[in-house]
Amino acid sequence: MQLLEADVNPTEETGEVMKDDVGSAEKQAEGDLFEALKGFGYEPSDEQVRQLRSAVSGIVNVKLRVGVFGQTGMGKSSLCNALFGAEISKVGHGGSVTRQHKEADVDLGNGSGITLVDFPGLGEDEDRDEEYKALYRQEMPKMDLILWLLAVNDRKNKDDIIAHDEIVRPLAKANAIPVIFVANKADAAHPLGDWNLENNRPSARQQRSIDAAVRGSEDENGSFSKGFVQKFSVDASEICVVSVDKGYGLVRLVETIVRSLPAEKKFGIVREAKRETVSEEAKKEAKEGLFETIKREVTRVVKEALPVLAAAAAKKLLDYGLKWLTKKPNFRI
Numbered sequence: 231m232q233l234l235e236a237d238v239n240p241t242e243e244t245g246e247v248m249k250d251d252v253g254s255a256e257k258q259a260e261g262d263l264f265e266a267l268k269g270f271g272y273e274p275s276d277e278q279v280r281q282l283r284s285a286v287s288g289i290v291n292v293k294l295r296v297g298v299f300g301q302t303g304m305g306k307s308s309l310c311n312a313l314f315g316a317e318i319s320k321v322g323h324g325g326s327v328t329r330q331h332k333e334a335d336v337d338l339g340n341g342s343g344i345t346l347v348d349f350p351g352l353g354e355d356e357d358r359d360e361e362y363k364a365l366y367r368q369e370m371p372k373m374d375l376i377l378w379l380l381a382v383n384d385r386k387n388k389d390d391i392i393a394h395d396e397i398v399r400p401l402a403k404a405n406a407i408p409v410i411f412v413a414n415k416a417d418a419a420h421p422l423g424d425w426n427l428e429n430n431r432p433s434a435r436q437q438r439s440i441d442a443a444v445r446g447s448e449d450e451n452g453s454f455s456k457g458f459v460q461k462f463s464v465d466a467s468e469i470c471v472v473s474v475d476k477g478y479g480l481v482r483l484v485e486t487i488v489r490s491l492p493a494e495k496k497f498g499i500v501r502e503a504k505r506e507t508v509s510e511e512a513k514k515e516a517k518e519g520l521f522e523t524i525k526r527e528v529t530r531v532v533k534e535a536l537p538v539l540a541a542a543a544a545k546k547l548l549d550y551g552l553k554w555l556t557k558k559p560n561f562r563i
């Protein structure tokens with residue numbers, strides 16, 4: 231029988247083979263992969279087994295580092311809580327709580343999980359700006375993703391623009407790190423108290439203020455005030471409007487994050503994000519990313535493997551239910 235690559239659809243629903251031994255996820259994955267290869271009549275050599283083992287370990291133990299930038303009070307801590315259920319640092323009640331860069335791990339065992347890194351904003355304490363810039367230069371290139379917190383009701387972005395133009399944009403570009411702007415506090419957009427409670431979204435009037443903050447606005451004399459799009463020279467599609475308080479826009483934010491990450495990292499976010507923030511679309515994209523990654527690794531190690539064999543092995547592996555990758559009981563993508 232000839233297998234065509236087009237026949238292998240990674241997102242097709244398949245039979246469920248759930249295995250309960252969450253702790254030995256890596257062993258399980260390995261076993262499944264070898265079994266899958268053997269199933270197609272391929273017997274990997276000892277060296278290939280060793281390399282596949284290390285490839286599987288890399289995939290299973292993917293651990294993302296997420297850098298969270300933003301001025302004090304923009305909602306960095308609140309967002310991390312809302313997305314990952316993790317304390318990056320204490321949520322502030324007036325004044326700055328984040329005095330230095332902090333790390334918080336959401337670790338689900340086996341060294342997997344996510345590391346959230348809190349970067350203090352410039353301008354908070356001018357004596358420390360140079361110190362903070364040095365910290366950005368040193369730590370930022372280690373990140374897999376940058377989330378940049380802004381607030382739609384705060385258009386004084388001078389210090390953020392400096393940090394972005396001088397340091398973050400060039401380093402992000404050089405290291406291919408996606409930067410996603412999160413325009414928070416949609417519920418606090420003008421006019422205050424106008425939130426559409428019925429549909430949990432901004433009212434039409436608030437939406438106009440939000441659009442002005444994001445895309446810029448012209449006053450009656452024709453003078454233009456820049457929005458985030460012009461200030462940070464980004465496309466409006468790279469800006470996610472949210473209200474962490476209201477749980478608004480988080481699903482779209484997770485979709486945007488997943489879309490922006492390379493194939494091998496997409497799954498790391500979907501696995502760690504709270505379930506209510508992960509859409510079917512995000513899961514599908516993460517699963518496809520996983521499929522591509524396994525296929526790529528099998529092809530790299532088993533050089534003589536035909537693409538159809540690699541694809542079939544990857545598909546077979548995904549068929550096992552992915553429990554070894556999710557490490558969350560009852561979690562399915």
Ligand SMILES: Nc1nc2c(ncn2[C@@H]2O[C@H](COP(=O)(O)OP(=O)(O)OP(=O)(O)O)[C@@H](O)[C@H]2O)c(=O)[nH]1
Pocket residue numbers: 300301302303304305306307308309319320321322323324325326327328379414415416417418472473474475476
């Ligand atoms: N109205 C409104 N307030 C919010 C929202 N998200 C966060 N806040 C409030 O903004 C304040 C600051 O939030 P934090 O999450 O502590 O902000 P932070 O960026 O971590 O601040 P630092 O730790 O000081 O750098 C808190 O009082 C939050 O409750 C939101 O979506 N809407």
Ligand SMILES: [Mg+2]
Pocket residue numbers: 306307308319320321322327328
């Ligand atoms: Mg904080």
